[in-house]
Amino acid sequence: MPPSGSSSRRATVHDVAAAAGVSRGTVSRVINGGYVSPRARAAIEAAIAEVGYVPNTAARNLVTQRSQAVGFVVLEPHVLFLEDPNIGAIMLGANATLSDADYQMVNLVVDSERDTQRVSRYLSGGFVDGVIIVSARTHDPIIRVLAQVGIPAAFVGHPRDLDRGIPFVGIDNTGSARLITERLMATGRRRIGMIAAAVDRDSGADRVDGFRAALGPRFDPDLVAEVPLYDYSWGAKGMRSLLEREPAIDGVFAGSDALAAGALEVLREAGLSVPRDVGVVGFDDSAWAVRTQPQLSTIHQPAAKLGAQAADLVLRQLRGEPYASEGILLPTPIVWRGSA
Amino acid sequence: MPPSGSSSRRATVHDVAAAAGVSRGTVSRVINGGYVSPRARAAIEAAIAEVGYVPNTAARNLVTQRSQAVGFVVLEPHVLFLEDPNIGAIMLGANATLSDADYQMVNLVVDSERDTQRVSRYLSGGFVDGVIIVSARTHDPIIRVLAQVGIPAAFVGHPRDLDRGIPFVGIDNTGSARLITERLMATGRRRIGMIAAAVDRDSGADRVDGFRAALGPRFDPDLVAEVPLYDYSWGAKGMRSLLEREPAIDGVFAGSDALAAGALEVLREAGLSVPRDVGVVGFDDSAWAVRTQPQLSTIHQPAAKLGAQAADLVLRQLRGEPYASEGILLPTPIVWRGSA
DNA sequence: TTGTACGCGTTATCAT
DNA sequence: ATGATAACGCGTACAA
Numbered sequence: 001m002p003p004s005g006s007s008s009r010r011a012t013v014h015d016v017a018a019a020a021g022v023s024r025g026t027v028s029r030v031i032n033g034g035y036v037s038p039r040a041r042a043a044i045e046a047a048i049a050e051v052g053y054v055p056n057t058a059a060r061n062l063v064t065q066r067s068q069a070v071g072f073v074v075l076e077p078h079v080l081f082l083e084d085p086n087i088g089a090i091m092l093g094a095n096a097t098l099s100d101a102d103y104q105m106v107n108l109v110v111d112s113e114r115d116t117q118r119v120s121r122y123l124s125g126g127f128v129d130g131v132i133i134v135s136a137r138t139h140d141p142i143i144r145v146l147a148q149v150g151i152p153a154a155f156v157g158h159p160r161d162l163d164r165g166i167p168f169v170g171i172d173n174t175g176s177a178r179l180i181t182e183r184l185m186a187t188g189r190r191r192i193g194m195i196a197a198a199v200d201r202d203s204g205a206d207r208v209d210g211f212r213a214a215l216g217p218r219f220d221p222d223l224v225a226e227v228p229l230y231d232y233s234w235g236a237k238g239m240r241s242l243l244e245r246e247p248a249i250d251g252v253f254a255g256s257d258a259l260a261a262g263a264l265e266v267l268r269e270a271g272l273s274v275p276r277d278v279g280v281v282g283f284d285d286s287a288w289a290v291r292t293q294p295q296l297s298t299i300h301q302p303a304a305k306l307g308a309q310a311a312d313l314v315l316r317q318l319r320g321e322p323y324a325s326e327g328i329l330l331p332t333p334i335v336w337r338g339s340a
Numbered sequence: 341m342p343p344s345g346s347s348s349r350r351a352t353v354h355d356v357a358a359a360a361g362v363s364r365g366t367v368s369r370v371i372n373g374g375y376v377s378p379r380a381r382a383a384i385e386a387a388i389a390e391v392g393y394v395p396n397t398a399a400r401n402l403v404t405q406r407s408q409a410v411g412f413v414v415l416e417p418h419v420l421f422l423e424d425p426n427i428g429a430i431m432l433g434a435n436a437t438l439s440d441a442d443y444q445m446v447n448l449v450v451d452s453e454r455d456t457q458r459v460s461r462y463l464s465g466g467f468v469d470g471v472i473i474v475s476a477r478t479h480d481p482i483i484r485v486l487a488q489v490g491i492p493a494a495f496v497g498h499p500r501d502l503d504r505g506i507p508f509v510g511i512d513n514t515g516s517a518r519l520i521t522e523r524l525m526a527t528g529r530r531r532i533g534m535i536a537a538a539v540d541r542d543s544g545a546d547r548v549d550g551f552r553a554a555l556g557p558r559f560d561p562d563l564v565a566e567v568p569l570y571d572y573s574w575g576a577k578g579m580r581s582l583l584e585r586e587p588a589i590d591g592v593f594a595g596s597d598a599l600a601a602g603a604l605e606v607l608r609e610a611g612l613s614v615p616r617d618v619g620v621v622g623f624d625d626s627a628w629a630v631r632t633q634p635q636l637s638t639i640h641q642p643a644a645k646l647g648a649q650a651a652d653l654v655l656r657q658l659r660g661e662p663y664a665s666e667g668i669l670l671p672t673p674i675v676w677r678g679s680a
Numbered sequence: 681t682t683g684t685a686c687g688c689g690t691t692a693t694c695a696t
Numbered sequence: 697a698t699g700a701t702a703a704c705g706c707g708t709a710c711a712a
Contacts, residue, residue, distance in 0.1 A: 012689055023699045028691060035697055052488065057465030058401035059689035062704045067398070069467075072447075095449050104462050107412075107447030109435050122444050125397030126705095127409075148392065232631055265633075291572055293605075352705060363683045368707055375681060399705035402688050466689095 011051040020047035031055065061126060069104040070314055071123060071131040075140060084230060085258075085286035086303040087134065090156055093307025094132055101315050103129075120145045130314035132156065132307075137201055152317035154310040157203055158327055168327040169309040173203050176299045176332040177210025180281050181253050183297075184340055185214065187279050189251030193223035195238035195263060197230045197255045207255050207283065223249070230255060232288075235262025243270060251279045251340070257288035257296055264292050264339070279340030294338030302330050351391040360387035371395065401466060409444040410654055411463060411471040415480065424570065425598075425626035426643040427474065430496055433647025434472055441655050443469075456481065464489045470654035472496065472647075477541055492657035494650040497543055498667055508667040509649040513543050516639045516672040517550025520621050521593050523637075524680055525554065527619050529591030533563035535578035535603060537570045537595045547595050547623065563589070570595065575602025583610060591619045591680070597628035597636055600679070604632050619680030634678030642670050 017024045020043040029036045030044045047053075061067045072094055074087060095105045106128060108119050123131055123145065130152040136142055138159040146153050147163055155168035162168060184192060194211045198204035212219045225241045227234035235254060239262065242249055254260035260282035264274060272278050274294060282289060285300035309328055316323035357364045360383040369376045370384045387393075401407045412434055414427060435445045446468060448459050463471055463485065470492035476482055478499040486493050487503055495508035502508060524532060534551045538544035552559045565581045567574035575594060579602065582589055594600035600622035604614060612618050614634060622629060625640035649668055656663035 010689095013691095014689080024690085025692085025699055025701095026697080029698085032691075037697060040697080054461070054464040054489075056402070056689050057462070057467050058398050058407070059704090060465075060691075061398035062396070062402055062689080062706090063691045065704075069462075091449065092451060095451055095455070099452060099455055099458070102458070104458055105449060107449065109431065109445060109447065111432060111435055112439060115435070115439055118439070118442070118444055121394070122397075122409075124394040125400075127397050149394075232627070287572070353707095354705080364706080365683055365685095365708080366681085369682085372707070374708095377681060380682080396705050399688090400707075402690090402705080403707050405688075 010056070011053040012056070013053070015051050016044060016047045016053045019051055020044045065126075066129045067127055068102065069106050069128045070098055070311070071106050071108055071128040072134070073108045073110060073119060073123075073131060073142070074134045075110055075136050075142065076134070085288070086284060086301060086306075089303035090134060090307035090310075093304030094311040095307070096304075097308045097311035097315070101311075103315070105311075116141065123151060124149045130154075130318055132310045132314060135201065135203075152314050154313035154317075156306050156310050160202060165325055167313045167323060167325050169306055169313060170203075170327065170329060171301060171306075171332045172329050173206035174210040174213070176334075177207040177253070177283070178214040179210075180283070180297075180299050180334055181211050181214035183334060183336070184251050184253060184279055184281050187251075187275075187340060189279050191223070191246055191249050192251035192253065193225065193242040193246065193249050195225050195227060195235055195242065195252065195254045195259045197227050197234060197238075197259060199226055204255065211253055222246075227259070230258055232258045232262040232265075235259030236266045237262075239263035239266040249278065252281070254280065254282050257282035257284045257286045257298055260296050260298070260339070261288045261292050275338065275340050281340050285335050289335070289337065292339070297334070297336045297338070297340040300333050300335050302332070305330055350396070351393040352396070353393070355391050356384060356387045356393045359391055360384045405466075406469045407467055408442065409446050409468045410438055410651070411468040412445050412447045412474070413450060413459060413463075413471060413482070414447075414474045415450055415476050415482065416474070425628070426624060426641060426646075429643035430474060430647035430650075433644030434651040435647075436644075437648045437651035437655070441651075443655070445651075460485045463491060470494075470658055472650045472654060475541065475543075492654050494653035494657075496646050496650050500542060505665055507653045507663060507665050509646055509653060510543075510667065510669060511641060511646075511672045512669050513546035514550040514553070516674075517547040517593070517623070518554045519550075520623070520637075520639050520674055521551050521554035523674060523676075524591050524593060524619055524621050527591075527615075527680055529619050531563070531586055531589050532591035532593065533565065533582040533586065533589050535565050535567060535575055535582065535592065535594045535599045537567050537574060537578075537599060539566055544595065551593055562586075567599070570598055572598050572602040575599030576606045577602075579603035579606040589618065592621070594620065594622050597622035597624045597626045597638055600636050600638070601628045601632050604679070615678065615680050621680050625675050629675070629677065632679070637674070637676045637678070637680045640673050640675050642672070645670055 013024045013027050017027045022040055026040055027044055030041050098105045110116055110119055132154050134156045136159050138161050153166055157170045158168040196208050222245055225238040227238045252263055254263055260280050267274055267278055274280055282296040282298035285298045289296040289298050313323055353364045353367050357367045362380055366376055366380055367384055370381050438445045450456055450459055472494050474496045476499050478501050493506055497510045498508035536548050562585055565578040567578045592603055594603055600620055607614055607618055614620055622636040622638035625638045629636040629638050653663050
């Protein structure tokens with residue numbers, strides 16, 4: 001019969017020391033690395049296995065003043081959180097980098113006012129050594145909290161009112177929107193509309209800016225259909241609205257691939273052929289892009305890399321290494337497929 | 341000029357006590373609730389604001405022996421994690437319940453062998469008071485870890501080798517697969533195939549079982565196309581394979597809506613009309629179901645409720661309340677739309 | 681009502 | 697190489 005003791009109290013360093021016939025200090029040294037005789041090491045390792053010892057992280061955190069954990073906070077409203085194909089990839093990218101550095105990524109979901117407060121407490125409570133924030137809006141309260149706590153942080157995307165010194169990693173939304181719109185114009189389209197989602201966020205607003213810049217004097221504010229979410233069905237609604245406003249439309253820039261997919265559906269229903277009658281381009285290069293018929297011409301967003309870079313930014317601060325305190329912009333190549 | 345002191349050391353109870361002219365004990369009492377004079381309370385609250393005090397969670401955890409946090413561990417391979425529409429909903433459902441009880445949900449992603457070990461350490465380290473595990477496989481190492489640590493847990497889905505006493509919440513995969521297959525048969529289909537994903541997981545295998553049970557003697561193992569992932573493109577591949585094996589196929593049960601969506605695409609390419617030539621049913625009642633043309637007849641999976649119930653199961657254990665230790669099965673109504 | 685003092689489980693410093 | 701011992705910041709009996 002094994003020692004089990006399943007319901008009794010957890011074993012501590014003290015117990016291990018007693019079982020191995022050494023002092024707590026020596027036990028601590030074999031756990032954290034240090035000079036210890038082979039003889040003692042063997043005895044202690046046996047004792048650890050025997051009593052089933054596992055270190056208490058709270059105690060360790062308290063004395064070392066760190067947690068080996070980094071928070072990953074997503075501030076999207078939950079509908080978006082579920083839909084957005086980028087979030088998951090960003091998360092996985094960040095986790096890979098953090099994992100390599102032996103940090104635990106702790107994912108915090110903010111889904112209510114109450115959540116906001118609890119997460120703030122969590123971040124300030126020494127639970128994490130650093131934090132990655134995804135899709136904060138300008139004037140987001142979290143930015144104040146962060147500044148107060150002074151915890152190493154990095155943003156994915158860059159709210160305009162970000163304090164100097166808090167770095168971000170993002171993409172050039174304005175530039176890439178402009179580029180792909182220009183590319184679309186180069187195919188000879190004359191009446192180009194845009195389906196714009198989440199224009200209350202910086203990324204959304206920037207994409208509209210890029211679109212406008214590309215069109216220049218030919219820009220017609222009436223051909224921008226604003227919808228709340230980056231979502232298939234809103235893409236459809238946006239497209240319908242565009243078609244109503246301008247039946248002769250022959251080009252569409254959708255703020256995301258999901259929007260573009262919805263637009264494609266409506267175009268098909270309307271008997272319009274893509275790309276013959278209407279050219280459509282998207283944004284993200286997500287799974288949507290290769291699922292539609294025809295496949296989408298779009299802008300590649302390096303989601304995993306965004307996460308990895310953000311993690312790296314936090315790790316550098318943690319280690320006191322130099323980092324790009326003004327932020328990093330990652331390249332966003334155009335991927336040209338069949339939809340335009 | 342505010343006290344700022346941004347780069348100096350964090351304020352402690354000690355500092356607050358000094359600033360308010362009381363003892364540390366009294367400060368602690370106003371924070372955690374207890375008898376304290378209005379006069380002292382006012383002074384202390386002022387002092388807290390003044391020095392910018394925020395409690396150190398590690399210290400508190402150490403002394404109270406709990407963390408007010410519950411882990412949420414997803415064991416899916418990451419491709420699936422990104423694709424699966426249920427995971428997100430389960431997570432949000434769990435978070436809502438946890439949040440109401442003032443617990444912080446901590447999301448842990450397992451994406452490598454190294455992650456597995458680190459997460460195990462994390463769970464055993466007192467970081468969380470309980471844990472919700474999503475989509476563990478039978479013989480998953482995490483089950484052993486959990487049994488050892490003896491931390492309150494709940495599974496979403498139920499690995500067959502789950503220890504008694506560790507509760508789960510899930511759905512009756514076998515029963516609902518059987519039911520919807522029977523419903524499909526009732527529309528007069530004679531050659532019905534299945535696209536089965538992830539049959540190495542209990543949920544996947546159970547759905548095949550239900551399919552087989554419904555068909556009874558008419559079951560033809562050659563009409564089950566196994567694919568690895570619950571994913572649109574694998575649905576397409578599965579459908580192609582089915583069509584090859586049996587060109588006269590007139591009914592398809594897809595193990596998920598995403599698979600069904602892929603199948604629909606292939607059917608359309610093949611010039612087959614749905615539901616006239618072929619009836620198709622899915623599983624999940626996810627966003628996919630209303631995005632296809634025609635919309636999918638499918639089984640509703642109460643994802644958010646699964647998460648909420650799992651959270652409740654953990655909370656009950658935490659509070660020493662009685663709970664369904666044998667597990668809970670949630671109802672899965674059939675949603676009949678146009679695809680069959 | 682308030683203050684004192686002990687302990688939570690570790691790591692780190694200092695002798696030995 | 698190892699063993700004492702002092703923190704780490706907080707909650708809480710217990711005494712006052």
